[in-house]
Amino acid sequence: MKGRESGMPDETYWTSFFDADVALEKLLGSRVDGNVIEFGCGYGSFTVPAARRATGSVTALDIEPEMVDSVRRKAAASNLTNIQVKVRDFAAHGTGVATASQAHAMIFNLLHLEQPVSLLREAYRTLQDGGVLSVIHWRSDIPTPRGPSLAIRPTPEQCREWMAVASFHAIESVDLQTCCPFHFGLLARR
Ligand SMILES: C[S@@+](CC[C@H](N)C(=O)[O-])C[C@H]1O[C@@H](n2cnc3c(N)ncnc32)[C@H](O)[C@@H]1O
Incomplete structure (x- = not known):
């Protein structure tokens, strides 16, 4: 099931909220030794900069086929061969990724969905010992131009x-x- 309030606006508008490369430098560092999994990749705003940092592959999952197509096009245009992008409902079926196979898991703008702990448990399962989870989400302490309603927006x-x-x-x-x-x-x- 697609997470509540997880639809995407126009891509240009969405990407205006982030400097994805700087954000990933802070969250992933300049290099990730191993694989990365991304829950709900959307347009792939963070997928491509993550793939440039990973020595392994980036598995980018989204329930929306048009989002997956968008990421595929970006991967091809960037000549990145380490992006595996798939249509998948990870809320209903998990990621399908092997246990302890990932060095980093990214959950960006998604933890307002219905079962956040289940999602985090799935991320935990995929990570190797010492593996890192990064989360970003919309702030609720200031006005924001976008983001899920405050009633479901996690602090x-x-x-x-x-x-x-x-x-x-x-x-x-x-x-x-x-x-x-x-x-x-x-x-x-x-
Ligand atoms: C708000 S967008 C964030 C996209 C991306 N993480 C970013 O920050 O640019 C959330 C994405 O998660 C996807 N999504 C929501 N529920 C999902 C589910 N159950 N399985 C897979 N993808 C899902 C949506 O289709 C959407 O592309």
Whole structure:
């Protein structure tokens, strides 16, 4: 089932909210040794910069075929051969990715869906020991031009609680003010 309020606006409008490369430098660093999984890749705004950093492959999943097509086109245009993009409903069927096969999991602008802890548990399952989860989401402490309704928009504190329930540790905040002023960032480890 597609997560509530997870539709996308026009791509130019969406990408105006992020400097994705700077955000990933803060969240993933300049290099990820291993594979990356991305839950709900959307247009692939973060997929391509993640693939440039990963020594392994980036598995980008989305329930919407047109989003998957968009990412495929970007991967081809960038000559990146390490992006595997698939239409998949990970809320209903999980990721299909092998246990402990990923170095990094990205959940961006998605934790307002119905079963956030289930999603985090699936991310945890896919990560190898010491693997890193990154989360970004719309802030609710300032007015934002977009984002899910405030009633379902999780705060950083709520996300931290869910992460801990899903067994993540070493949860830390990442300041995204310079690259995504309407968002907060969190990192955690398996
Ligand atoms: C708000 S968008 C965020 C896209 C991307 N993470 C970003 O930040 O640019 C959420 C994406 O998750 C996808 N999505 C929602 N529910 C899903 C599900 N159950 N399985 C797979 N993808 C899903 C939507 O189709 C949408 O492209």
